[in-house]
Amino acid sequence: MLMKIRVCLKMLCRKCDVFINHRGLDVKHKLASNIYFALDAIGLRPFLDVEVLEPGVAIPSTIQEAMTSASLHISILSHNYAQSSRCLDELSFMLRTGTKTIPIFYHVEPSDAQWVIQGKGIYADAFSEHEKKGRFGSEKIEEWKRALHDISFLSGHVVNDDIAEGRLLKSICNEALQTRDGFPVKIARFLIRTDEHMSRLLADTDEESENSEQDVEESASECSDDILSSMVDRVRGSVSACLNRVEVSVNACLDRVEGSVAKCVDRAEGSVNVYLDKVEQSGDEPIDELIERGMKRAFIWFTED
Structure with a gap:
């Protein structure tokens, strides 16, 4: 029982459920922000730098930790996406993890990413600029091109002026719920408020603490007692009415x-x-x-x- 509680707590303490890879100048305050708040509204923990990063934290390590812990990656490929070396680095890392990645082609086509290997398409100029600046070696640039080429063959969404964004957000939320923790998740019709119980469970669960096991067991017991008491009261009221x-x-x-x-x-x-x-x-x-x-x-x- 204690082992199951520990596993649940580790899942609850993950940095995020969904990592949103995007080019900030194109979609940060548009589609990326809408996806973030849609996922947050259904109880998931999406990662969008402008909403999650706190002052003083190490950005690269925090982003990498979020990508590693996420159970789903979303990559929004916009017109200026390839201009950002950080976006391309994130994309390469996400594909290496093997975690499910959903591409969203935002006013671009999958073929635009496929043509990058031949030095053609809308991303060709961006890679030419990377090569001219000389900040990155040829191996790194080829790695980015391969990542763009590979993601173009993954099943995703093409967004243009004819696509209803609300339908897109609904589809992404369903994908995220089904992907989290590796099995479909259904939202109960009636929910028991667990904020107070979870805060008690998460309060003193440091694995290095000598009293961590006792704290978790006591908190879980209190949580069970509260729920059982609530159920007994409801049954007693129903019997009295009958x-x-x-x-x-x-x-x-x-x-x-x-x-x-x-x-x-x-x-x-x-x-x-x-x-x-x-x-x-x-x-x-x-x-x-x-x-x-x-x-x-x-x-x-x-x-x-």
């Missing part, structure tokens, strides 16, 4: 039975009195026969209801 409804129904039935019995008794008593009056007034018919006939008649009326 008992009240049964009591009301039984009382109504008893009232109806009591009314029917009283009505039958009154009718029988009236019938007997009528025949007794006839007995007193008649001298021809034997009294025993009149009484017997009256009782039979009263019994018939009584059993009719």
Whole structure:
């Protein structure tokens, strides 16, 4: 049990679920930002530098750690994408990790990335500039070209003026949910608020701490007790409501039975009195026969209801 809790906590402490690779000047405050907030809204942890990076952190190591921990990579290939050496480095690294990568061709075509190997297409000028500046060796530039060429053959999305962005965001969210942790994820219809419980679980879980195992077990126990108590209260309330409804129904039935019995008794008593009056007034018919006939008649009326 403790091992399972540790695995869950490690998953919760990952830097991100989805890493968004993009050219900032083209899409940072457009498509990249919309993808970030769409994924964040469904409970995932996307990584977009402008939204996640805090002042004072080492940018290269933080970005590499995010790419390594992510279960899905999204690469937005825009018109000026190849001008950024950082974008190309990230793309090469993402493909080397073997993690699923979804390309989004933002107002470009997959063929634009395929032609880069032959030094053609819209990215040819950007690579010519890299070569002229001489900041990177030929091996690095060939590595970037190969990464662009390879990603062009991956299944992805082509975005242009005819594509509804809302449909694209929905598709990306579904892909991200199905990819996270390696199995499809379904969102429950009714959710139990777990913010407080998770904060307790994450508070003191340093593996180097001597009391970490005890802290996790106690926190998990408190979490289970709270949920169990909530369930018991709901069951108790449901049972009480059912008992009240049964009591009301039984009382109504008893009232109806009591009314029917009283009505039958009154009718029988009236019938007997009528025949007794006839007995007193008649001298021809034997009294025993009149009484017997009256009782039979009263019994018939009584059993009719």
